[in-house]
Amino acid sequence: MLDIEQLKALHAAVDEGTFDAAARKLHVTPSAISQRIKALEVSVGRVLVQRTKPIRVTDSGREVLRLARQIDALTQDVVRELGLGDADGAMARISIAVNADSLSTWVLRVLASFTTEVSFDFHLDDQDHTTELLRDGSVMAAITSVATPIQGCTSSLLGIMRYRPMASASFCERWFSDGVTAEALSKAPVVVFNRKDLLQDRYLGRKVGLLVDPPRHFVPATADFADAVRLGYGWGLLPDLQSLETPGTLVGFDPEYVDDVPLYWQQWKLSSPILARISLAVAARANELLHQLSP
Incomplete structure (x- = not known):
């Protein structure tokens, strides 16, 4: 024991x-x-x-450590349900791993209504890697591209975040005036979020079919990433939720290409009322904003 x-x-x-x-x-x-x-x-x-x-x-x-955090979460729930209050006056603490694009475009807005009762601890990582934080007990829930539930967790599909290659009009005129060719893509600068961001390389691999290494600008912040693309630093893949907010400032230079990234909500298997309410709110908003899989 x-x-x-x-x-x-x-x-x-x-x-x-x-x-x-x-x-x-x-x-x-x-x-x-x-x-x-x-x-x-x-x-x-x-x-x-x-x-x-x-x-x-x-x-x-x-x-x-994961067991210790689960016990603490359940204890907080019981204290709130019984109306006993918290001896330290602290709110419930919920830790969530989330990719930067989701956090900046929709997750923060969804969870704002909980901030009078919950203290959030967001952990940023690429959607392919957020389950590692769930596995080691650092977070209670994660938005991830991994469908298979981590041991001790549940997994449910939220929807699809759709990315398209975008650039400024002046950038396209300079680099793609003769079309989006293999030669152009091998030389045109590209904006990359960080070393884990494979979206741009995936596009290059599918379009060029060989290893190319164009100049890269690393911009590890979602809003600044989009600004760098708008300012002509390079091209990059942006989610529809972000690029469509300011129509006319960006050009989709390859409209036939889309990269659909499925997003799942994984969380601890806990009978936690506050975590259950957060889960429902996230799922409902995702259903409104994200692309849904065809039946």
């Missing part, structure tokens, strides 16, 4: 980054945090954290 206070100590130490900060959060001494985590490690027979600054959870510690 795992000790609740020891699990709390692990949770706080990883979230806060140091034993001192965890001690302040739990109103105990740093020595007490250290002793509880050591006792927990003895109980499970594994090293759970690396005592660095900040503290890092080990592979074995991830499973225990």
Whole structure:
């Protein structure tokens, strides 16, 4: 049987980054945090954290940390349902992994109505990688392109985020005046979100059919990415939800090409009323905004 206070100590130490900060959060001494985590490690027979600054959870510690976070989430739910209040005056804390395009174009608006009762902790990552944060217990839910549910989670389709190759009119006139040819695509600068962003390379692979490496501008912020394309830094694939907001400032230079990225909502299998309400709100809004699969 795992000790609740020891699990709390692990949770706080990883979230806060140091034993001192965890001690302040739990109103105990740093020595007490250290002793509880050591006792927990003895109980499970594994090293759970690396005592660095900040503290890092080990592979074995991830499973225990996920349990600690699930227990904390359920405890918060019970406190709210019984109207007992929170001793620290804190709101429920919900951690969600989400891709940057979804966060900036629709997710923030959806969840704004919950901000009087929920403190959100958003973790940004590419939609192909957000499940890693779910797997290691860093988040309670994730918007992901991975359909297969992570162990201990449920998965449901939200819809499709549709991307199209876009550029400014002046950029197209300069680089694609003779058409979107293999030669043009091998030389025309491209805007890329980060090193995990494969949308542009996927387009190049399908259109050119060989390895090309045009000049790249890395712009790791969704709004700034779109601005860089509008300003003529290069071409890039933009979601319809973003490019259609300002018609006339961008040109779809290859209208026959679309890249449909399916998005799924994965979350812990918890009987949590607040998480269930968030899930329903996200699904409802996604159904309104995202492209839906044909039956």
